Structures are given as structure tokens and as C-alpha cells.
Amino acid sequence: MLERHIAFVATDDAGAEDPAFTRGRLRAGLTPGFGRRATVLGLLIGGVLREVLEQCRDTVIYASAFGETRALADFLDTFPHPSPTLFQTSVHPSAVQQVMIDRQLPIREYIPLAGGPCLAARALVTALLAPADTVVFCGGEERGSWMSGYKMASDRGFAFALALRKGRDASTRGHLGLAPIDEAEGRRSGAACEMPFPAWFDLLHSRKNYDGPVSAEWRLELNWT
Amino acid sequence: MDSCPVQLAACGCVSALGDAAETHAALLRGERALALQPVHGALGGDPVPLALLPGRNLDEESPPSWLPAVRRLMGACPDRPWGDRRHPVFVTSSNFGVGNLFAFRHNGELSHLNYGTPEACVAFIARELGWGGCITIISHACVSSNLGLVLAARQVASGIADEALVFTFDFLSPFVAGGFHALKILNSEYPAPYQAQAIGSIGLGDGAAFAVLRKAGPGLIIAGQTLYNEMHHFTAFPADGSGFGACIEPLIHLASGRRIWIKGHGTGTLEAGRLEAEAFGRSFPGSPLVGWKGSLGHTLGSNGLVELALAVESLHSGRIPGTVGSAAPTFSANVALGPVMDPSFDGVLCASNAFGGAHAALLLCHA
Numbered sequence: 001m002l003e004r005h006i007a008f009v010a011t012d013d014a015g016a017e018d019p020a021f022t023r024g025r026l027r028a029g030l031t032p033g034f035g036r037r038a039t040v041l042g043l044l045i046g047g048v049l050r051e052v053l054e055q056c057r058d059t060v061i062y063a064s065a066f067g068e069t070r071a072l073a074d075f076l077d078t079f080p081h082p083s084p085t086l087f088q089t090s091v092h093p094s095a096v097q098q099v100m101i102d103r104q105l106p107i108r109e110y111i112p113l114a115g116g117p118c119l120a121a122r123a124l125v126t127a128l129l130a131p132a133d134t135v136v137f138c139g140g141e142e143r144g145s146w147m148s149g150y151k152m153a154s155d156r157g158f159a160f161a162l163a164l165r166k167g168r169d170a171s172t173r174g175h176l177g178l179a180p181i182d183e184a185e186g187r188r189s190g191a192a193c194e195m196p197f198p199a200w201f202d203l204l205h206s207r208k209n210y211d212g213p214v215s216a217e218w219r220l221e222l223n224w225t
Numbered sequence: 226m227d228s229c230p231v232q233l234a235a236c237g238c239v240s241a242l243g244d245a246a247e248t249h250a251a252l253l254r255g256e257r258a259l260a261l262q263p264v265h266g267a268l269g270g271d272p273v274p275l276a277l278l279p280g281r282n283l284d285e286e287s288p289p290s291w292l293p294a295v296r297r298l299m300g301a302c303p304d305r306p307w308g309d310r311r312h313p314v315f316v317t318s319s320n321f322g323v324g325n326l327f328a329f330r331h332n333g334e335l336s337h338l339n340y341g342t343p344e345a346c347v348a349f350i351a352r353e354l355g356w357g358g359c360i361t362i363i364s365h366a367c368v369s370s371n372l373g374l375v376l377a378a379r380q381v382a383s384g385i386a387d388e389a390l391v392f393t394f395d396f397l398s399p400f401v402a403g404g405f406h407a408l409k410i411l412n413s414e415y416p417a418p419y420q421a422q423a424i425g426s427i428g429l430g431d432g433a434a435f436a437v438l439r440k441a442g443p444g445l446i447i448a449g450q451t452l453y454n455e456m457h458h459f460t461a462f463p464a465d466g467s468g469f470g471a472c473i474e475p476l477i478h479l480a481s482g483r484r485i486w487i488k489g490h491g492t493g494t495l496e497a498g499r500l501e502a503e504a505f506g507r508s509f510p511g512s513p514l515v516g517w518k519g520s521l522g523h524t525l526g527s528n529g530l531v532e533l534a535l536a537v538e539s540l541h542s543g544r545i546p547g548t549v550g551s552a553a554p555t556f557s558a559n560v561a562l563g564p565v566m567d568p569s570f571d572g573v574l575c576a577s578n579a580f581g582g583a584h585a586a587l588l589l590c591h592a
Contacts, residue, residue: 002385065344067364072323076330079403080268087404088459088580091319092343092364097581100456106468110454110583111372114321114364115344122361129379131227152326152342180310180385217310217359 002128004135004164006174006224008055010048011205014157016143019070022157034102039068039089041142042098044159049099049138055163058108058132060096063123063139065115065197067092069153073145096138108132120200121215124178127164137162140201158201174207177221181213195220226475227375229382230446231438233589238434238534239298240521241276248521249538252546253564257520259415259428259550264406265399268331273411275397276430276522283397285324287336291396292353295433299354299392302435307390308357315361315377317369317393319526322346324398350392367490368452368577369393369526370434371585374533375450377438387439394433395525402429408460416493416523418516419502419560420551425495432524432531441592445537448572448588449479455582462582466500472584473508476574479588485509485572486545486565488536491516492523493550497578502556509574513561519550529577529585536573536589543568 014022019040026043027035029050038046041064049056068090075086088094093112100107109130113123127137138161144153164176195214203210207224214220241258242248251258258276263269266283277283281290305312322340329337340346347362363372370393377389395401405411405427414426438447453472457463487505491498491514505514517532524531539545545565548555552562572590579585 066342072326075404076327076400079327079331079399080265080270082403082407084404084407084409087407090404091366091580093366093581094459097456097459100454101458101581104457106456106471106582107454109452110365110456110581111376112363112365114362115342116347116360116362117344118358119362125380125385126361126376129376129383129385150338150341152338152345215359 001177001179003175003177004128004166005168005172006162006176007165007171008052008163009173009204010051011160012044012047012158013205014044017157031102038098039071039095039142040157041068041095041140044140044142044157045095045138046099048159048161052136052161052163053103053105055134056105056107056136059130059135060107060110061123061127061130061135061137062093062096062112063119064141065119066141066144066153067114068094069144069147070142073147117194118215119197120195121218124214125218128178133166135164137164156198158198160201160204172225174222174224179219181217181219226449226451227378230441230448231378231381232440232442233445233447234437234439235303236434236436236534236537237298237301238432238531239294240432240531241278241430245534245538249535249546252517252520252549253544255549257550258430259522261413264402268399271406272413273402273406274415274428274522275402276428277397278431281431283399283402285328285398287325287334289322289325289340295350295394298433299435303437305388306357308351308359310359311387313359313361313380313386313389314356315363315373315389315391316347317363317373317526318395319364319366319369320395320401323400324396327398327400365579365583367525367528367579368583368585370530371577374436374447374587375452378447378450381438381440389438391436391530393527393530395527396431397429405429410494415550416519417551418491418493418519418548419498419555421554421556425493427492427494428518428522430522430524432527434527434530434534436530443592445540445589446592448590449476450587451475453584457582459580462497462500466504468582468584469501469504470508473504473586476586476588477508480572480574483572483590484570485512485574486570487512487514488532488573488575489514489516490576490578491548492518499556502560506557506559512559513565514559515545515561516548517546519548533575536575540573
């Protein structure tokens with residue numbers, strides 16, 4: 001079994017919040033320049049990473065199915081005079097980069113994963129295989145603009161951050177384990193076994209225990225202490 | 226650093242100059258694939274150096290015009306049950322189907338949306354190539370394919386996979402050409418990597434590639450891989466170039482005792498080119514440094530693996546293409562402008578960089 005202990009968790013369920021409201025809600029705890037310039041997803045990620053930034057020294061795994069869809073949509077509409085700023089921030093993994101660049105925090109490994117029906121499972125495998133003692137696993141979505149109407153952007157905003165450690169100590173908040181599902185067993189069960197990315201967030205946000213498939217290949221055990 | 230070696234069991238690429246063997250041969254001849262074309266495609270704009278697949282236009286079609294090239298490329302990939310848990314697939318790109326998204330926004334044709342997100346685009350490719358569902362999608366700008374190799378190697382080394390397939394692709398569109406043009410690093414000049422001159426510039430190119438990794442065996446191995454992220458600025462490096470050194474430092478010991486050459490990132494921008502050339506000159510004095518983006522253009526997220534496939538051709542043949550498009554003076558003495566014909570090298574260090582000060586490097590050598 002691949003496993004790690006949860007040393008820190010933060011979640012933010014922005015739901016269908018208006019982006020201006022999200023900006024106003026979160027900017028107070030962030031540096032002034034970042035609060036003004038960041039994308040909505042950058043703000044959400046910045047908010048949940050705030051208390052764990054010092055642990056972002058070695059490895060950060062980031063998952064977002066859609067990324068900076070508002071910047072992407074806005075950039076498309078700047079043609080034929082494309083905006084250089086929107087081009088930079090529309091790049092998929094920019095949410096974490098916005099936060100880390102604002103704080104000037106270099107890290108050894110930054111591994112951003114994009115969409116896929118088993119995004120949570122793929123990110124978990126990535127986080128649990130990373131060699132660092134402490135791995136920060138974060139992710140989220142921003143509520144899209146016109147792209148949401150075509151299911152090309154999220155219809156809700158959310159963000160989470162976990163600090164995962166190999167060893168257990170007094171700060172341990174929970175435990176994550178992944179066990180491979182035998183192919184034959186998976187076929188016999190016949191159950192839909194993909195955990196949508198928002199469902200993974202909901203598990204974290206509600207601090208619910210879980211023991212079941214997270215993809216066709218992996219079974220997740222999530223226990224909170 | 227990941228220093229658990231894995232075997233590079235197979236790899237291949239496609240560029241504007243053809244497959245890996247054709248591209249390697251053309252680079253040895255000093256051919257430049259880049260040609261000046263309007264930056265916004267049918268919408269016009271300034272002429273900029275782009276290297277598109279033969280017959281492909283910058284404006285994306287539906288289905289995507291790059292599909293036949295991807296099918297041909299993957300015809301050379303070993304036949305395995307790709308996409309099951311023992312044979313996971315890692316798909317990497319910086320753009321995925323954003324060219325289709327751009328086309329939809331500008332012509333309203335709904336079919337483009339079938340390819341417009343990373344998930345939709347990868348699902349389309351997976352159907353076309355018959356992959357199962359165990360696919361990890363990675364997007365970290367121009368080190369995307371390097372990350373795919375890191376994650377694939379980890380799954381193989383840990384034993385949870387028998388073999389892993391890394392597939393990478395980036396095909397140009399007005400979206401990305403317009404973006405780099407807006408940043409003022411894509412202009413009407415051809416790129417001259419590592420050349421000390423007054424104005425720097427890049428070119429952009431189409432590219433796709435694959436690699437199959439398995440536990441170390443005979444032939445070529447990836448002996449080690451390393452990553453580093455400066456998080457200093459989106460599009461600039463710290464003036465001391467410390468990130469370049471921090472990335473490659475773990476590979477210095479691994480390469481000691483080997484005779485290696487270096488395939489650098491070398492886009493043609495001045496400051497990054499100088500910092501990179503100086504860092505390699507300090508860490509690997511005597512190892513020739515080459516860069517191929519002066520011919521192929523920067524193939525963005527795919528560049529690491531496209532150029533790895535060309536490095537494999539070079540190692541096998543003992544003929545290393547030079548830094549096409551560049552001339553003296555160069556930023557450091559180790560830059561090789563012409564081909565290096567020397568079969569005695571037993572390894573190559575391949576490096577890539579990306580937005581945010583991201584660095585990636587690997588050491589490829591004989592087992």
C-alpha cells in the first residue's frame with residue numbers, strides 16, 4: 001500500500017461565489033499586490049496554502065482539471081491585440097506559481113496535473129510516490145465564465161491543501177492509503193469507480209472517512225484522527 | 226533527484242522536419258525548419274518564425290490537423306495494453322487542444338469544443354490510439370514532458386508499473402503564437418541560441434514524441450532526473466543564474482567519469498541563453514553544448530522529449546547536430562555551432578526550462 005500521514009489540511013468551498021466577492025473575502029490575508037493581481041483560482045489556492053507555505057520547500061503536487069479558465073477566456077477575447085499578462089496567467093499551473101512567486105519561494109519539485117476522469121486518483125498516486133519527506137498536495141477550481149456553459153470550466157470554486165508526511169507525529173490529522181484493485185475484482189464489482197475531482201474535495205472539506213475505489217485501479221483509505 | 230535508473234526502451238518524435246531519423250539528418254545538414262508566417266494565422270499579423278508540420282496551417286481544424294502525424298508517430302510505439310495499471314500512460318502538453326478553443330471562439334463552430342480542454346483532447350487521443358483509462362495528464366508549460374518522464378520513471382522504479390508510456394504533443398495555434406508575440410520574444414528575427422547579439426528572439430514549432438520506460442536493462446538508460454523551480458518571476462530568471470546550477474548540480478556526480486555532451490534548452494532569448502551556457506560551462510567544462518531550437522523552433526511542452534529522441538539518434542550514430550542558426554560570438558566557449566562527429570561520447574545531459582523559472586534535466590547514457 002502507498003501511504004502517508006496528513007499533517008495539515010485546509011479547504012475553501014467558494015461554491016458559486018461571484019469572483020469579486022471571492023477577491024474581497026480573501027485579499028485581506030494576502031499581500032496587497034497579490035490580492036490585486038491574482039486570478040480567482042490563484043486567490044483560492046493562495047488562501048489554503050497560506051498556513052503551509054513554509055512546508056512548500058521541496059515538493060508541491062497541484063491538481064486542477066480546468067485551471068485558469070477565466071484568464072484563458074479573457075485572453076481569447078483580447079485578440080487581435082493579445083494581452084501578455086493574461087497569456088502568462090492563463091498557463092495551466094499558474095495558480096501555485098502566482099502564490100510562490102509573490103512570496104519568492106523556490107521549490108525543488110512542482111508537479112501540476114490537469115484534467116481527466118480520475119484526476120484525484122492520479123494526483124494521489126503522484127503525491128504518495130514522491131520521494132520527499134513532506135509533500136504538499138493542493139488543488140482546486142475557479143468558477144468559469146462563458147466556458148462553464150460548455151462544460152469546459154468548473155461551475156463551482158473550491159480549493160484544498162494537504163501536507164503529507166511519511167511519519168506520524170503529534171500534528172497528524174489523518175492518514176491516506178492507496179491499495180491496488182485487482183483487475184478481476186474490479187470487473188466483478190462492476191461499480192462506477194471514478195471519484196470526480198469535486199467529490200474528492202467534498203471528502204476533504206467534510207473531513208469524512210472513506211474506504212472505496214478512487215479509480216478503476218486504486219482503492220483509497222482516508223481516515224481522520 | 227531521482228537516481229533510480231530506468232531503461233529508455235523505445236522513443237520517437239515528429240517535428241516539422243519529419244520523424245526522429247529525418248529530423249536528426251536534417252539538423253546535421255544544418256537545415257532550418259522555421260519560416261516566417263503571420264502570427265495570428267488567417268487573422269494576419271506580423272511575420273514570425275514558425276515551424277509547422279508539412280501541410281499544416283496555424284489555424285486549427287476539426288478534427289485536429291495534427292491527428293495523422295500523431296497516428297504515424299505512435300505506429301512506431303511498441304504494442305502493449307497501454308492505459309492499464311501495469312502499463313500507465315503519461316500525457317503531457319502545454320497547449321493540448323487550445324488551438325481548437327481559439328478556433329471556436331473566432332468562428333463559432335461547435336465541433337471544435339470536442340478537443341478544447343486537456344481532458345477532452347486527451348480522451349480523443351486515447352480513443353484514437355486505443356488506450357485504457359490509466360492516464361495521468363501533466364501540464365507544466367515547457368517542462369511538461371520532462372515531468373512525464375519523472376512520474377513514469379517513479380511508477381516503473383516503484384514496481385507498480387511494468388512499463389510506462391510518456392506521450393507529449395504541442396501543436397501551434399494563433400493562441401500560443403499570439404501570446405509569445407505579445408511578450409515580445411517572438412518577433413520577425415530567427416532565433417540564434419547562445420549567440421551573443423543585440424536582440425534575442427525565439428521561434429516556435431510543432432512537435433510530438435513518445436518514450437517507453439521500463440526497469441533498467443541493456444541499451445540506453447535514464448540514469449537520473451532532476452527538477453528545480455525558482456518561483457522568482459513568470460518570464461525572467463534571477464540575474465545570478467542560480468536556478469540553472471541548482472537544477473543540474475545533482476547530476477554532476479552522476480556524470481563523473483563519463484564523457485558527456487549537453488543538449489541545452491537554448492530558445493534564443495539572450496539572458497536565459499547566457500545564464501544557461503555559463504552554468505553548463507562551469508559545471509561541465511569540456512562538454513560541448515548544443516541547442517536545436519534555432520531550426521525546429523521551441524516545441525513548447527513537448528520539447529524535452531522531442532529533443533531527447535533526437536539525442537538518442539545522436540548517441541546511436543555518434544553524430545551530434547550543432548546549434549543550427551547561431552554564429553560566433555557565443556556566450557561561452559563550450560557552445561558547438563557545427564556538428565560534433567564523435568562516437569566516443571557515452572552520455573548526454575538534456576535540459577529544459579519553462580515559465581516560472583522551472584528547470585528540468587536528465588542524464589541519458591549507456592547502461
